[in-house]
Structure formats: structure tokens, C-alpha cells
Amino acid sequence: MLSDVMEDYLKAIYQLQRETDERIKTSAIAEELDVTSPTVTSMLDKLEERGFVDREKYRGVTLTDEGETVALEVVRHHRLLEAYLTEHLDYDWAEVHEEADRLEHHISEDFEARVADALGQPTVDPHGSPIPSADLEPPERPDGKSVTEFEEGDVVVVEEVADRDADVLSYLADHGVEPGVELEIVEVAPFGMITARSSEHDESVSLPDTVAHHVRVARGAEIEQ
Amino acid sequence: MLSDVMEDYLKAIYQLQRETDERIKTSAIAEELDVTSPTVTSMLDKLEERGFVDREKYRGVTLTDEGETVALEVVRHHRLLEAYLTEHLDYDWAEVHEEADRLEHHISEDFEARVADALGQPTVDPHGSPIPSADLEPPERPDGKSVTEFEEGDVVVVEEVADRDADVLSYLADHGVEPGVELEIVEVAPFGMITARSSEHDESVSLPDTVAHHVRVARGAEIEQ
DNA sequence: TTTGAGATTTAGGGCCATCTAACCCTAAAT
DNA sequence: ATTTAGGGTTAGATGGCCCTAAATCTCAAA
Numbered sequence: 001m002l003s004d005v006m007e008d009y010l011k012a013i014y015q016l017q018r019e020t021d022e023r024i025k026t027s028a029i030a031e032e033l034d035v036t037s038p039t040v041t042s043m044l045d046k047l048e049e050r051g052f053v054d055r056e057k058y059r060g061v062t063l064t065d066e067g068e069t070v071a072l073e074v075v076r077h078h079r080l081l082e083a084y085l086t087e088h089l090d091y092d093w094a095e096v097h098e099e100a101d102r103l104e105h106h107i108s109e110d111f112e113a114r115v116a117d118a119l120g121q122p123t124v125d126p127h128g129s130p131i132p133s134a135d136l137e138p139p140e141r142p143d144g145k146s147v148t149e150f151e152e153g154d155v156v157v158v159e160e161v162a163d164r165d166a167d168v169l170s171y172l173a174d175h176g177v178e179p180g181v182e183l184e185i186v187e188v189a190p191f192g193m194i195t196a197r198s199s200e201h202d203e204s205v206s207l208p209d210t211v212a213h214h215v216r217v218a219r220g221a222e223i224e225q
Numbered sequence: 226m227l228s229d230v231m232e233d234y235l236k237a238i239y240q241l242q243r244e245t246d247e248r249i250k251t252s253a254i255a256e257e258l259d260v261t262s263p264t265v266t267s268m269l270d271k272l273e274e275r276g277f278v279d280r281e282k283y284r285g286v287t288l289t290d291e292g293e294t295v296a297l298e299v300v301r302h303h304r305l306l307e308a309y310l311t312e313h314l315d316y317d318w319a320e321v322h323e324e325a326d327r328l329e330h331h332i333s334e335d336f337e338a339r340v341a342d343a344l345g346q347p348t349v350d351p352h353g354s355p356i357p358s359a360d361l362e363p364p365e366r367p368d369g370k371s372v373t374e375f376e377e378g379d380v381v382v383v384e385e386v387a388d389r390d391a392d393v394l395s396y397l398a399d400h401g402v403e404p405g406v407e408l409e410i411v412e413v414a415p416f417g418m419i420t421a422r423s424s425e426h427d428e429s430v431s432l433p434d435t436v437a438h439h440v441r442v443a444r445g446a447e448i449e450q
Numbered sequence: 451t452t453t454g455a456g457a458t459t460t461a462g463g464g465c466c467a468t469c470t471a472a473c474c475c476t477a478a479a480t
Numbered sequence: 481a482t483t484t485a486g487g488g489t490t491a492g493a494t495g496g497c498c499c500t501a502a503a504t505c506t507c508a509a510a
Contacts, residue, residue: 003466003467005466005467005468025487025488026487026488026489027486027487027488035467035468035469036468036469036470037487037488037489038468038469038470038471038488038489038490038491039467039468039469040488041488041489041490042467042468042489042490043467046466057475057488057489058474058475058476058487058488058489059476059488088313088343089336089339089340089343090339090342091339095335098333099332099333099335099336102331102332102333103328103331103332105331106327106328106330106331107324107327107328108323108324108327110320110324111314111324114314114315114316115314117315118313118314228496228497230496230497250457250458251457251458251459252456252457252458260497260498260499261498261499261500262457262458262459263458263459263460263461263498263499263500263501264497264498264499265458266458266459266460267459267460267497267498268497271496282458282459282505283457283458283459283504283505283506284458284506
């Protein structure tokens, strides 16, 4: 009824929408999915015709409610799988993303339900990202902010580390940047790189802005303004 | 590198080859995969070109060694998944086939290995079918025979119930026809239907020949000739 | 030995998701 | 108000997998 690829586009648009508040541009989707922009344009035609996106030519798209529901379903599958793989199949935090990406389109509702049961209906995946509920109601925005919005001296608690790519996640995991960990921001370099110290590991990590952008944190307890 | 669909064709050819000893005909593959024969012909062209099948035009195909290796990999995935789903996700014997069919093409080698570990390197799936080993060496033919080759009065032990379709499997499970169960053949009707009594359930089952053909059994202990 | 029923292949077309090349629109800078 | 750089869309092609219709082959029966 709805191809894997279409699901991928809807999921990509959903995730880009979580970050910007603006209409999502063709080029952003193209980059996210690693295809060319004409390919995106023609897919947007189809998605619009099917009622999954609202479109203004030359000005990008937003998801309709139906589009968002589909995206939430895919995201739910993805995050449940990530949680299941780490909890029951001994996968490492950093490795689960690709496996989940391949499986998310191919599991039944029954499988989804059984996995959720086995995990006790979790609400957060191993990267700290919220798992959409089974009714697929749009969750509200998490109130964490990107670590890039803080300054030298701030103490923050990691809430979520977006699951983009295994190498980056491995690096972060190796240096103790995981959901729940407290970080003190040591330096913000002029070109955007952030250096932080983890309270647990007595070591500091440097995060180029592209990486830092995907680390969401809440203000920590120690330095309350 | 090799599409899901190609894998499906190789798996289908493999499974048909287990049953016949002869070259596999276009029409048999078409029926197995529910596509038309011209579709099969053109896929066979591609598979031949890629070296996965030996072909004689108008006379069917056989798998090459490489083709068989691919098929064994897919079958291994399928049967490991079936075993995992029944053991760890509470699936019923009869339900696992379709789920495994969708997932078998989308799991990594890593996933395969972890599932095999979690199950303790099983050699048989829940339907009694052998799971190809990780090295993908062709297993020898099982020596069980189809229940259709026995006669009234024979006592047999079920070894394998092919996992074709959920409804049939449910019926069999409901009537106690499962791997390991002993059956006494009560009647062989002239049109091929077999009626048997399970020692455990004190009940008899009737199996039309199309169903019976997929129940493999070994001669039982009680009436030794 | 011929023939014809039934199976197989060839021919030609469609849909999907992708690409490159060429054209067009938008918005910011002058 | 004009220009222009950059991104978006259109046009046209490709490869994968499927189809129907037509041509061709095989094999067993007459």
C-alpha cells in the first residue's frame, strides 16, 4: 500500500520538522536520504497526491496528519527495535541504528506489539529519544535544547543523542556522552566546537558543531542561574 | 548486490529441488512465487547471467553452487527467525512463517549470529526443518519420507511439517500433528486423503493429499517390519 | 511419424525509484 | 528595479520487476 521508500521520505520529513519549525526543503530531504533533488521532487508529487504532505511548489513541504501518523509508526518501529536489540540481543548502543533502519519497514503490527511487551512498553529508546506511543498521537516537543545553545561553564545533563551514525555514536559512547550523563562545558571554540568534561569519566570530549547539534541536553543542577 | 526478489527465486528453486531431483521448471517457480511464467523466464535469464543457476532452455534450471549458497543463507535466516520468534517472542508455531518471510532478507550477518547465539546454535526450526549451518555447506537429504508413502496400520513419527501456510499449520497444530508426535495411519482414501490418529490427543486427523505431502515422517517403533 | 496440447520464451508495455541535463523560480544583493 | 546565485522542477533515460499477447518449442498420444 505504501512503499518502504515512501515511508523513508515521510520519516525523513518528520525528523527534519522536529528540528526547524519551517517548511522542509527539497534539498534537505535529498541530503537526509542521500538522493538527488529531482528524485525528491517526484516523490513529493506522489506523496502530495496521496495526501501525506502539504506542498507549496518551490517552498517545501509539511506533513499532513496522515503523513505524520505514518512517520510516527515508522519511528515507533525504529526505536522499539533499537531498544529490543540492545536489551535482548546484546547489541551495543552505537550499532543498533542501521539494523533498525533495515528492519523497521518489515515488521508486522503483531511483532511490534510483542516487542513492546517484551520491553515493558518503553517510552524512550537507548539514545534517549522518545518512542511514539501505540496510538500514534503526536508527542509534544521535548524541552531539551541542543548543547550548542549553552556556554562555557554551564553544567548540563544529556537527554538525547540523535542516532545518526555509528562512528559518531561510538566516539560519544567511548567518551562517556550518553543519556543521563552530566557534562560541564569547558570551552566553546569560535568555529563552534564544544569541549565538555564528563563528571563520571574524568576526561573531556570535543564535539564539532555538526555533532554537538545532535546532543540534546537540559540545564544541570549545579549552576542554577 | 543481490535483490530481495532474486533471493526469493533462489530460495524457491532450492526448496523445489529438495522435493524432486529433477530440473526445476519455469511453471513450478511461477506457482511457488505467484508470478507469471514470462516473469520467471526473464528472472532466470538474469540469474543465469550472474552464475546462480544452470539453465537449459525449455528444460528448467538447477542451482549452481553459488546459487545454492545464497539459498542456504536465506533459508538459514528464515529458520533461525522462526525459532527465535517462537522461543523468545511468544509466537505460535503456526504464525511465524510470514513474519520470517518478510524479515529474512533484511537482517545482517551480525543479527544472524546474535540470534543463533541466543538460541544456542539450533539445528532444527519449530517445524522440524533443518537449519543450514553457518558455513552454508549443503546438508544431506533428511531420510524421512512423506506420510503419503505409508499405508493403513503403519505407525510413524512426525519429523517435519513444511511451513507453507498458517491456516494449514494451525489446523495441524490443533489436531496434534507436530514434530515428535507419533501417528497411526488409520485410513488411506482412494483419492489420497490420509486419516491418522495421534497417540497423545485421542483424536484423529484427516489430511488431504496436498497437505499430507508436506508432512515428513519416519517409521515408528511399534510396528517394525 | 505426425500432430496438437501444454509449457516456455519472446515481444512489448507499465510502474517505481533513481539518475543527469536543462530549464525555471525565488530571494537577496546591488 | 534588476540582476544573479542557488535551489527547485521538468524532461527524458535507466534498471528492476511485473504483466499480457503472441510465437515457439517439447513430448506424448494417435
